[in-house]
Amino acid sequence: MAIRVLPSQIIEMLASRRHRLRHFLWHAVRSAWNNPQLTDEVKAFIRDKGWDPPNDRVPLDAKIKLILDNHSGEDFLYMHRQMIKEVSELLDQLEEQSLTFWRSIPKPGGHPDFALPPAWSYDDPSESAATNAAMTARLQRVKSDAYFRDTIVTWEAFYTNPANLAQLSLGALGNLLEMTIHNNLHMRWASVPIGYMPSPNFDDTRDIDPKWDATSYDYLGDTNSSHVNPIFWYLHGWVDSCIDRWAAANRVSEIACIGTWTGKLEEGWTHGAPEALTASVRREAMGGHAHGHAGHEQDGEDIREMEAIVRKLGSCKVIRNFYDVLRDPK
Numbered sequence: 001m002a003i004r005v006l007p008s009q010i011i012e013m014l015a016s017r018r019h020r021l022r023h024f025l026w027h028a029v030r031s032a033w034n035n036p037q038l039t040d041e042v043k044a045f046i047r048d049k050g051w052d053p054p055n056d057r058v059p060l061d062a063k064i065k066l067i068l069d070n071h072s073g074e075d076f077l078y079m080h081r082q083m084i085k086e087v088s089e090l091l092d093q094l095e096e097q098s099l100t101f102w103r104s105i106p107k108p109g110g111h112p113d114f115a116l117p118p119a120w121s122y123d124d125p126s127e128s129a130a131t132n133a134a135m136t137a138r139l140q141r142v143k144s145d146a147y148f149r150d151t152i153v154t155w156e157a158f159y160t161n162p163a164n165l166a167q168l169s170l171g172a173l174g175n176l177l178e179m180t181i182h183n184n185l186h187m188r189w190a191s192v193p194i195g196y197m198p199s200p201n202f203d204d205t206r207d208i209d210p211k212w213d214a215t216s217y218d219y220l221g222d223t224n225s226s227h228v229n230p231i232f233w234y235l236h237g238w239v240d241s242c243i244d245r246w247a248a249a250n251r252v253s254e255i256a257c258i259g260t261w262t263g264k265l266e267e268g269w270t271h272g273a274p275e276a277l278t279a280s281v282r283r284e285a286m287g288g289h290a291h292g293h294a295g296h297e298q299d300g301e302d303i304r305e306m307e308a309i310v311r312k313l314g315s316c317k318v319i320r321n322f323y324d325v326l327r328d329p330k
């Protein structure tokens with residue numbers, strides 16, 4: 001069995017500028033929201049455009065410390081569950097085999113489909129030689145067998161143990177998962193990208209060049225591209241299964257999430273329905289499934305608004321790439 005490559009219509013939907021921007025911005029707004037460098041003016045702009053996280057609910061405080069009691073980890077789990085639901089529905093419509101997930105994190109030397117892409121050397125001209133060397137060493141470590149044995153196995157055992165899950169709120173679990181095992185799994189399975197998309201934090205690259213919309217840009221280390229990569233769905237399937245393990249451990253039959261933020265809901269979108277992520281992209285990619293919403297998303301206004309927000313975040317230099325160490329603050 002080879003690794004599951006999604007049908008081209010779905011890949012195109014995921015690689016579309018609209019879907020990329022929605023995933024990128026959702027992560028970017030969340031991680032930047034309490035950053036002291038984000039100005040009130042830019043925050044007001046984001047609120048005005050409808051892209052502010054409800055109740056300012058985000059995972060990190062102003063000191064970049066993880067907040068465990070505000071339900072923002074539910075947003076993380078819920079939003080990615082919606083992404084899985086949407087792709088699953090599209091596969092169903094196409095009468096294609098459904099997504100398969102990692103039931104456990106693949107071991108080194110295990111299934112050949114999940115053999116690790118090799119580490120590479122960073123050579124970022126905007127960073128010092130020492131920083132490049134440190135980033136390279138960190139990537140090698142995340143991809144090592146020892147990292148699996150010493151770190152991933154420990155995390156996986158912790159997060160799948162019902163006794164631990166019974167002591168965590170779902171929000172705490174979501175934020176912990178995101179910032180520990182999830183981010184590192186992204187980098188462990190990342191292949192060297194076709195190039196590094198310049199951060200909108202840089203003065204000369206506030207706008208994301210359309211060349212990064214190519215389906216070949218599927219770098220697992222960037223929220224603008226990770227979901228185009230087939231591994232994303234295996235990995236997030238494992239993350240998603242943590243919700244059900246948590247529910248079982250806590251004897252919860254129906255999960256009532258407070259954190260259900262998936263980004264701005266465009267006109268005609270129903271909260272909780274998977275089209276809340278990509279209704280218009282779905283229509284473009286799938287053809288013939290138009291529901292005739294007169295929402296302004298069809299003329300690309302939503303894309304221009306998202307681009308404007310990216311520019312504003314970039315002007316405050318608060319876009320943080322948190323899968324990859326590249327361009328981390330300091």
Ligand SMILES: [Cu+2]
Nearest residue numbers: 023027080223
């Ligand atoms: Cu994501």
